[in-house]
Amino acid sequence: MSKKLFANTEVKLLSKNKYVVKVSNKSITYSFEFKKKFIEEYKLGKIPRAIFEEADFDAEILGKKRIQMASRRWRKAFKENGELGLKDSRKINSGRSIERELTDSEKIKRLEAEIKYLKIENEFLKKLDEIGKGRCLNKSEKFEAIKSTIKNHGLKSMVKFLCAQAGVSRSGYYNYLNSEKVRKKKEIEDFKDKNLLLKAFKRKGYKKGARSIRMILENDFNVVFNLKKIRRIMKKYGIICPHRKPNPYKNIAKATKEHSTVSNALERRFKQGIPRKILLTDITYLTYGNGKRAYLSAIKDSCTNEVLSYEVSDNLKLDIALNTVKRLTRKRFKLDSECLIHSDQGFHYTNPKFKKLLISKNIAQSMSRRGNCWDNAPMESFFGHMKDNLNLKPLKTLKEVKKEIARYMNYYNNYRYQWDLKKMTPAQYRDHLLLSA
Structure with a gap:
């Protein structure tokens, strides 16, 4: 069974006892003087509950189990180390070890570690710039950069830092590592599809866009790919269809003047459903x-x-x-x-x-x-x-x-x-x- 929790009113009451160093809803820390007093009284034949009550503790508030556990712990510590075993070795009961002055060799090692850390950080950021070359990196490229940096320097503990530098999540990075087999399989499939796309792309010697490739695959190769897949593979392998870029500075006047003898009879009705008309x-x-x-x-x-x-x-x-x-x-x-x-x-x-x-x-x-x-x-x-x-x-x-x-x-x-x-x-x-x- 677990020890009972203290109510706020009980915490307030216990904190007033001179033998209490610290108390919360979950625990209580007793002073060295009370522990020494407890051992002396226990040797005289007094029971633990009586010793606590004589020190102005309410046995009902502390509970039978808490008193028994404290008694057993202190008697064991005194038996093994005497009064020294009753002392609290924790600094201000925080559980943290006492800091000490570093030696010269330790200071040098710490500085060397910091330099190495900064060097890795600089190399990683430079690698991201080289991969991107002025464009935004996709997540896969960032994950690969993190993976290679960790592998080259053998620093698995830097995953969190590198992910933060690249602007990706740790869970996403680990998912990327775990899905390596799936990616390799997809890579093989994409490579096969790329070769098929290139056949359509180069057909008759003229380069084509995604729509033309889709139609050639369907009509001439009996293969149906959706446009998203075609565009993804074209982008992945750098298959580029040349096309004219519009001139943003070109002004097209809204002319309305017709010829003096021949009018604009068509009026942009280009599609009339009749061939050769x-x-x-x-x-x-x-x-x-x-x-x-x-x-x-x-x-x-x-x-x-x-x-x-x-x-x-x-x-x-x-x-x-x-x-x-x-x-x-x-x-x-x-x-x-x-x-x-x-x-x-x-x-x-x-x-x-x-x-x-x-x-x-x-x-x-x-x-x-x-x-x-x-x-x-x-x-x-x-x-x-x-x-x-x-x-x-x-x-x-x-x-x-x-x-x-x-x-x-x-x-x-x-x-x-x-x-x-x-x-x-x-x-x-x-x-x-x-x-x-």
Whole structure:
């Protein structure tokens, strides 16, 4: 049985006794004088309870068990060490050992330990900076840094300190260590998936983003990965798809001025669900070789995103636009009866010869408002993505440029799956619409 606890009123009453050094609800400390008095009285044949009561202690408050245990403890201590055994060896009864002056050798060892501690701290913080290189570290990287620091210096006692320096929890660190087998298994699986992703990423020689990779895996490899997994693996192994960064300083004017003779008949109604009805056209420049320039004119089906006709030239004469339309009409496919071609207000498209050619081919004309690129956004976007994928700098001649453009157009129309086309290529989506019509 455990000793009884003292009530607050009992603590207050006991503390008034001259033989009490310290008392709390759980314990009581007696003075050396009372212990010596107790032994002397006990030798005379008095019972413990009587000795306590003669010293003004209330035996009911102390309890029978507490008195018996104190009596047994003091008699044993006196028998083994005499009066010295009755003395309290604890400093002010706190249980702490008395501090002593350190020797010179001990002071040197303490200073050496502090220097080593500071050196490890400095190395650890430097390691975190090197791993991060200006970016925020993830938890796994921090845990690995802690693990290697502890292993290199053999200081398991520094886990708490290093975790605090890295801003992670100790429990998280130990969980990381305990899950090493699971991580290794996942690492093997990720490596296999990475190789499969790279096959899709490099397919047909053009780099791709997560959506394109997902569609290629599903359509060409019969493998279904979700986008989160693809992006995680791409980030983990540094598989980067080049893409243009928007210019935050570019101001796009909200132009509203239409052409004097050709209105903006399209009004950005790009998707009308009918192939070869709404055509978009534009001209862009291509830099190749040592600063040489070529020019690309293209006509794109706004509904299916398919490039229907294009022309590559080394100059910007009117023929580049005329030849693009002529190539379009020489194709075997038939244009929609309400076919309309939309362009900007460039001099090629305002030229009377161009207008006359469209009339002869029964194609209506529409023009963007002056300076408003959003009116022909799909065409601008196509040229932008194309330039992201093409590397024309190594090419030396216009013939090589034409060959590379032909290869890209074939890839774009027949092999580049697009998310907004029900994950089909432009050619597949065109056939899908024609069959369902």
